Amino acid sequence: MPISSFDFPVLTDTRPEDVSIPSFMVSTTRGFLPRQEPLVRLPxxxxxxxxxxxxxxxxxxxxxxxxxxxxxxxxxxxxxxxxxxxxxxxxxxxxxxxxxxxxxxxxxxxxxxxxxxxxxxxxxxxxxxxxxxxxxxxxxxxxxxxxxxxxxxxxxxxxxxxxxxxxxxxxxxxxxxxxxxxxxxxxxxxxxxxxxxxxxxxxxxxxxxxxxxxxxxxxxxxxxxxxxxxxxxxxxxxxxxxxxxxxxxxxxxxxxxxxxxxxxxxxxxxxxxxxxxxxxxxxxxxxxxxxxxxxxxxxxxxxxxxxxxxxxxxxxxxxxxxxxxxxxxxxxxxxxxxxxxxxxxxxxxxxxxxxxxxxxxxxxxxxxxxxEALSDFADYVQKQQALRRPPGQPTTAAAEEHDELSILDELGLSDDTTPSVPLKTLLLDPAEENIDKLAEYIQGRLEEGHGEALFDLGLEDSGESMAFSKEDWTAALQRVSDVSEKVKADFKVLMTRNVGAENELEVGPRDAKDTGCSGKLILRRRPESVDDVIETRIAVVGNVDAGKSTMLGVLVKGGLDDGRGKARVNLFRHKHEIESGRTSSVGMEIMGFDSKGEVVVSSVAGRKLTWEEIGRKSAKVIGFTDLAGHEKYLRTTVFGLLSSEPNYCLLMVAANNGLIGMSKEHLGIALALNVPVMVVITKIDICPPQILEQTITQLTKILKSPGARKIPIFISNREQCVNTATQFVSRRICPIFQVSNVTGHNLDLVRTFLNILPHHGDYKKESALEFHVNDTFSVPFVGTVVSGVVKSGIIHTGDTILVGPDSLGQFTTTKVRSIERKRISVPACSAGQSASLALRNVRRKDVRKGMVVLHKNDPATGAELTPKVFREFVAEVLILSHATTIKTKYQAMLHVGPVSQTCAIIDIDRNYIRTGDRAQVAFRFVQRPEYLTVGDRILFREGRTKGLGIVKAVGYDPKKPLNPEAAKESEGKQGGGG
Structure with missing residues (x-):
C-alpha cells in the first residue's frame, strides 16, 4: 500500500539533558549511540x-x-x-x-x-x-x-x-x-x-x-x-x-x-x-x-x-x-x-x-x-574465523555452539592498509617521510589486489572529498607518478571529475561538496618476469551464431570485423570451422594489457601478435576459452567450462536472436558453478530497435528470475563501466554491454572493463600440488606435453611428479622437463595459473584429459606420497530437469573438473528423485577410478544438463547405505528368491 511520507521520529537534537526519555533514541547526529555520554558512576x-x-x-x-x-x-x-x-x-x-x-x-x-x-x-x-x-x-x-x-x-x-x-x-x-x-x-x-x-x-x-x-x-x-x-x-x-x-x-x-x-x-x-x-x-x-x-x-x-x-x-x-x-x-x-x-x-x-x-x-x-554492507563485511568475517579459537582449546558443546554463531559478530582480522597520516597529507606534503609512507600504502594496496589496485585520487578512503583544486590535482598526480616509479608500477587515469581531462565524467557534480577535482586511477605493478603477469581466465559461451569468435577476434587483433566473419578466421583450429563459421572445439585466445593499462596490440595494422609477444609485453593477460555454441558440441562446451576453471564467464547473445537454444543452458551451467557472469549483446548494428528491446526484456527477466537472482546493469558510459567492474566479484550483479563488432560501438567499454576486472578466485599456494590436465599433446623434439590449471600448490621445472590415474588407478612417476605459460618458458607456476608441462619419458597415449599431476614427495618433509583414487563417491545433488524419476542404476555423463566419464547411481537417500529435489546420491564411475577431493563440484547430464552437486565423501561403504529401509527391502527380496 503506497505511503505519503516516512514519519518515524528521528532525532536531530538528541536532548542530552532530558532524563525522562530512553538513553537510546535514533538520531542523525549520534546514530545508534546513546543520546548522551553514559553515566560513569552510580548514585x-x-x-x-x-x-x-x-x-x-x-x-x-x-x-x-x-x-x-x-x-x-x-x-x-x-x-x-x-x-x-x-x-x-x-x-x-x-x-x-x-x-x-x-x-x-x-x-x-x-x-x-x-x-x-x-x-x-x-x-x-x-x-x-x-x-x-x-x-x-x-x-x-x-x-x-x-x-x-x-x-x-x-x-x-x-x-x-x-x-x-x-x-x-x-x-x-x-x-x-x-x-x-x-x-x-x-x-x-x-x-x-x-x-x-x-x-x-x-x-x-x-x-x-x-x-x-x-x-x-x-x-x-x-x-x-x-x-x-x-x-x-x-x-x-x-x-x-x-x-x-x-x-x-x-x-x-x-x-x-x-x-x-x-x-x-x-x-x-x-x-x-x-x-x-x-x-x-x-x-x-x-x-x-x-x-x-x-x-x-x-x-x-x-x-x-x-x-x-x-x-x-x-x-x-x-x-x-x-x-x-x-x-x-x-x-x-x-x-x-x-x-x-x-x-x-x-x-x-x-x-x-x-x-x-x-x-x-x-x-x-x-x-x-x-x-560495503554485505560483501566486504562477509569477506572480512571469513578472514578471521580460524583465529577465533586458539590451538588446544577444548571443543566443548558450549564452545561449538558459540562458534556457530560467531559468524554473526563484527569481529575481524584485516591487514589495515589505511595510512596513519591523512591521505591528503601524503599526496601533497613535500616531506620525504610522507613520500615513503605513500609508497608503503600503495605497495600494500598492490599486494592486496595481487599486483593491481584501483585508487581514488582526490577522495579519502571513507569516500569524503579532499576538495582538490586543479593545482592540487596536478601535484597529487605527479606524487602518485613519482611513488609508482618507486614501487615499480605504472598507472592510468580511468576517469576524472571537475578536472577537464580527456576522460572527464559525463555526469557533473551533484552538490556543493562535490566541486573538488578527483579521479579514479588503476595502478599496476610492472612484472619482472612472466611469472609475475596477472592472469584472468574467461569462458566465452553463447548460442551458435551469437558472434563469440568474431568478438574475440576483434578484441585480440584490435581491428573491426567486415560483417562477413573476417575477424574470426584466425581463431579457428579446423578447416570445417572456417568453412561453416562455427566453432566445434575448445579454442584458446589471449589478450594483454601492459602496466599502463593499454591493450597490447601490434603496431602493424591487422597483424595479430603471437602469444609469446603478448605475454612478454603484458602485465595482465586475459585468457579466453572460446566454447562451441551448437547443441551437438555440448559435451565439449561443458568440458571446457569445467576444465579451464574460469574466473569469469562471458555470455554472448545476438541482438536479433535473443537468449535462445544453448544460451540458457550455458548460463545455467555458469550459475551452477558460481562463476560471475557478464553479458555482451552483439550485432546491434543490424538489429531493429523493437527486436533489440525484446531481447533486452527477455534477458532482464531471465537474469532476475529465482534461478539466477542477478541484478542486470546495462553499461553505457565509462563511469558505469568502472564502478561495475569494481563491484563485479560480488557475483550478484551482471553487467550487460551492447556492442557492434562492425562499427566498434561500446567496444572501448568492454576493453576498459576487462582491463580493470579484479582478481577473483581462492587459490592456495601453500597447499599440496594439484594440477588438473585438460589437454595433451605430442610436440616434436620435446615429447609429451600436458596442459591444465594448477588448482593448488606450486610446481617447478625438474620436480619429480606423479601423473594419473590410469585405467587401473595407478600413477606414473616422471619429471617435469620444462614449463610454459602462454607459450613462454618459466621456471615454475603456482595455484591459479594455467600452464603446459613437458614430461620426461612418458608417451602421449599414457596420458589423457582428466588426469592429475601431484608431487611424488611432500616438499616440506620429503615423505613419499601415495595418492588415493576412487571409483565410488557420495555427492549432494540438485536435479535441474528430468522428464521422469531417477532411481538407482540410472546412468549419465558426469563432469567434475577436467574429468568426463559415464557414472551410474548406486544409492540414493530416498526411493527416487525428481526435478527440483535435493538428495544425497552415491555414484560409481563405469570405466575407471578417478582422483577426487571433497568439495569438488560435479555436473551430470544425459543430453542436456540434468543435475549438479558437490562431492561430500570419497568412497562408499555399502554397509552404510544412504537409504537403509530400501536396502533392507532389497536384501529381503534377494533372500526370498534364494
Whole structure:
C-alpha cells in the first residue's frame, strides 16, 4: 500500500539533558549511540555495586589480581551485596541512571554465573556447568531495572557491554578513539591498551559513524515516496560514505584487540540459551521458580547491518542460522527495533529496490552500498574465523555452539592498509617521510589486489572529498607518478571529475561538496618476469551464431570485423570451422594489457601478435576459452567450462536472436558453478530497435528470475563501466554491454572493463600440488606435453611428479622437463595459473584429459606420497530437469573438473528423485577410478544438463547405505528368491 511520507521520529537534537526519555533514541547526529555520554558512576545508594565492580576484573587498573582472578567473586558478592530493589525504585523516572544500573547489574550477573566456567577454561578443561541460580540480590534488581529500561534481564550489546560502556578521558575532545575509555570490564579492559578495551571501543567507534546511515536512509525513503531521483542518489551517496567509514574502523579491530586474547574474556559474554553450561536455563531467585534463558552479548545485536538489510531490501535465506540471527536481533533497544521495523515497512511500501534499479547511476550506487554492507563485511568475517579459537582449546558443546554463531559478530582480522597520516597529507606534503609512507600504502594496496589496485585520487578512503583544486590535482598526480616509479608500477587515469581531462565524467557534480577535482586511477605493478603477469581466465559461451569468435577476434587483433566473419578466421583450429563459421572445439585466445593499462596490440595494422609477444609485453593477460555454441558440441562446451576453471564467464547473445537454444543452458551451467557472469549483446548494428528491446526484456527477466537472482546493469558510459567492474566479484550483479563488432560501438567499454576486472578466485599456494590436465599433446623434439590449471600448490621445472590415474588407478612417476605459460618458458607456476608441462619419458597415449599431476614427495618433509583414487563417491545433488524419476542404476555423463566419464547411481537417500529435489546420491564411475577431493563440484547430464552437486565423501561403504529401509527391502527380496 503506497505511503505519503516516512514519519518515524528521528532525532536531530538528541536532548542530552532530558532524563525522562530512553538513553537510546535514533538520531542523525549520534546514530545508534546513546543520546548522551553514559553515566560513569552510580548514585551513592549503589556504592556496594560500585565497589564489587571495581574489584571484579581479572586484573584491576592498579595491576593487582581482581576477584575473578582469585575465583572469589561469587562468594564475595553473596556476602557483601544487599538487595537494592527499593533503591532502584527511587530512580524509576531517571532513565539515564536506569540504563547505568542495567549495565552494572548485567556485569555482576554474567561474572557470577560464568566464574566457574572461566576457572575450568584456564585449566584447559571443558567449561562444565555454570552457576544454575542467580541470587536474589542480583535477580530482583536486574529484572526490575530491565523492565523499566526496556531490555532483557541479561547482558546486551547496546544497553550494557558495549554502547553504554564508555567514558571520555577529556570531555572536550569528543568521541575520538584515543579519547575513549571503558567503564566496566571483565579482563583488564580498564587499561585502554588491553584487548577487551580494543574489542569494545572499536565497536563504539564504528557506531559513532552510523549517523550518515540514518540520515541517508531517511532521505532515500522520502525520495522514493516523492519519486525524486536526485535526492535518492544523494541519499545513496550518504549511505555509501557512512558504510565506508564504518568499515574503515572495523578494519582496525585486531590491531587493537589481539585474537589470542579474545578467549580470555569471551567466557563472560556467552548467553544462557542453547549452552551446555546451562542445560535448563538459569533460575532467577525470588522472580520465578522456572528457569529463564537469554542470548549472550553479540555484535549481531547491532543495528547498522539490519538497517541496510531493510533499506536495500536484502532478503536472507530461511535457514536455522537465520532463525538464530533473527532471535539475536530482538536484543536491542526498543526505539532501535521500532525504527528498523518502520524502515522495513516503508522500503517495502515504496519498493525502494525496484525504483533504484530503474536508473543506471542509482543502480551503481546501490551496488556500492550492497558491497560495503554485505560483501566486504562477509569477506572480512571469513578472514578471521580460524583465529577465533586458539590451538588446544577444548571443543566443548558450549564452545561449538558459540562458534556457530560467531559468524554473526563484527569481529575481524584485516591487514589495515589505511595510512596513519591523512591521505591528503601524503599526496601533497613535500616531506620525504610522507613520500615513503605513500609508497608503503600503495605497495600494500598492490599486494592486496595481487599486483593491481584501483585508487581514488582526490577522495579519502571513507569516500569524503579532499576538495582538490586543479593545482592540487596536478601535484597529487605527479606524487602518485613519482611513488609508482618507486614501487615499480605504472598507472592510468580511468576517469576524472571537475578536472577537464580527456576522460572527464559525463555526469557533473551533484552538490556543493562535490566541486573538488578527483579521479579514479588503476595502478599496476610492472612484472619482472612472466611469472609475475596477472592472469584472468574467461569462458566465452553463447548460442551458435551469437558472434563469440568474431568478438574475440576483434578484441585480440584490435581491428573491426567486415560483417562477413573476417575477424574470426584466425581463431579457428579446423578447416570445417572456417568453412561453416562455427566453432566445434575448445579454442584458446589471449589478450594483454601492459602496466599502463593499454591493450597490447601490434603496431602493424591487422597483424595479430603471437602469444609469446603478448605475454612478454603484458602485465595482465586475459585468457579466453572460446566454447562451441551448437547443441551437438555440448559435451565439449561443458568440458571446457569445467576444465579451464574460469574466473569469469562471458555470455554472448545476438541482438536479433535473443537468449535462445544453448544460451540458457550455458548460463545455467555458469550459475551452477558460481562463476560471475557478464553479458555482451552483439550485432546491434543490424538489429531493429523493437527486436533489440525484446531481447533486452527477455534477458532482464531471465537474469532476475529465482534461478539466477542477478541484478542486470546495462553499461553505457565509462563511469558505469568502472564502478561495475569494481563491484563485479560480488557475483550478484551482471553487467550487460551492447556492442557492434562492425562499427566498434561500446567496444572501448568492454576493453576498459576487462582491463580493470579484479582478481577473483581462492587459490592456495601453500597447499599440496594439484594440477588438473585438460589437454595433451605430442610436440616434436620435446615429447609429451600436458596442459591444465594448477588448482593448488606450486610446481617447478625438474620436480619429480606423479601423473594419473590410469585405467587401473595407478600413477606414473616422471619429471617435469620444462614449463610454459602462454607459450613462454618459466621456471615454475603456482595455484591459479594455467600452464603446459613437458614430461620426461612418458608417451602421449599414457596420458589423457582428466588426469592429475601431484608431487611424488611432500616438499616440506620429503615423505613419499601415495595418492588415493576412487571409483565410488557420495555427492549432494540438485536435479535441474528430468522428464521422469531417477532411481538407482540410472546412468549419465558426469563432469567434475577436467574429468568426463559415464557414472551410474548406486544409492540414493530416498526411493527416487525428481526435478527440483535435493538428495544425497552415491555414484560409481563405469570405466575407471578417478582422483577426487571433497568439495569438488560435479555436473551430470544425459543430453542436456540434468543435475549438479558437490562431492561430500570419497568412497562408499555399502554397509552404510544412504537409504537403509530400501536396502533392507532389497536384501529381503534377494533372500526370498534364494
Amino acid at each position: 551513592q545508594e549503589f556504592e556496594a555495586v560500585e565497589s564489587l565492580l571495581q574489584r571484579m576484573p581479572i586484573k584491576t587498573l592498579s595491576g593487582e589480581p581482581g576477584l575473578l582472578a582469585k575465583f572469589t567473586f561469587g562468594e564475595t558478592l553473596e556476602k557483601e551485596l544487599p538487595d537494592l530493589s527499593d533503591e532502584v525504585e527511587k530512580y524509576r523516572h531517571d532513565l539515564v541512571v536506569m540504563n547505568a544500573l542495567y549495565r552494572d547489574y548485567s556485569f555482576l550477573a554474567s561474572a557470577y554465573l560464568f566464574e566457574p566456567c572461566h576457572q575450568r577454561f584456564l585449566r584447559d578443561e571443558p567449561y562444565g556447568l555454570g552457576r544454575q541460580k542467580l541470587p536474589r540480590n542480583i535477580a530482583l534488581p536486574i529484572v526490575k531495572i530491565a523492565e523499566i529500561a526496556g531490555f532483557k534481564p541479561f547482558m546486551e550489546y547496546a544497553g550494557s557491554y558495549a554502547l553504554f560502556n564508555y567514558r571520555l578521558e577529556d570531555p572536550t575532545q569528543g568521541l575520538e578513539y584515543s579519547n575513549l575509555r571503558l567503564i566496566r570490564a571483565f579482563e583488564h579492559g580498564l587499561d585502554p591498551s588491553s584487548s577487551e578495551a580494543g574489542f569494545v571501543l572499536v565497536h563504539i567507534a564504528m557506531v559513532k559513524e552510523s549517523g550518515p546511515l540514518i540520515k541517508g536512509t531517511v532521505d532515500m525513503l522520502e525520495a522514493c515516496i516523492a519519486k525524486d531521483r536526485e535526492i535518492l542518489n544523494d541519499g545513496l551517496r550518504t549511505v555509501v560514505t557512512g558504510l565506508k567509514s564504518v568499515n574503515a574502523v572495523m578494519n582496525t579491530m585486531w590491531n587493537r584487540s589481539k585474537p589470542q586474547s579474545y578467549t580470555h574474556f569471551r567466557t563472560f559474554i556467552f548467553g544462557i540459551t542453547s549452552q551446555s553450561m546451562f542445560p535448563n536455563g538459569v533460575i532467577y531467585e525470588g522472580v520465578s521458580e522456572e528457569p529463564m534463558s537469554f542470548r549472550g552479548e553479540s555484535g549481531a545485536n547491532d543495528s547498522m547491518i539490519p538497517l541496510m538489510d531493510n533499506l536495500l531490501q536484502i532478503r536472507m535465506p530461511e535457514t536455522p542460522l537465520t532463525e538464530i540471527l533473527q532471535d539475536f536481533r530482538q536484543y536491542r533497544p526498543g526505539n532501535h527495533r521500532e525504527f528498523l521495523e518502520a524502515v522495513n515497512a516503508a522500503a517495502n511500501a515504496c519498493e525502494v529496490k525496484d525504483f533504484v534499479l530503474q536508473d543506471p547511476i542509482s543502480a551503481a550506487l546501490y551496488l556500492q552500498a550492497m558491497n
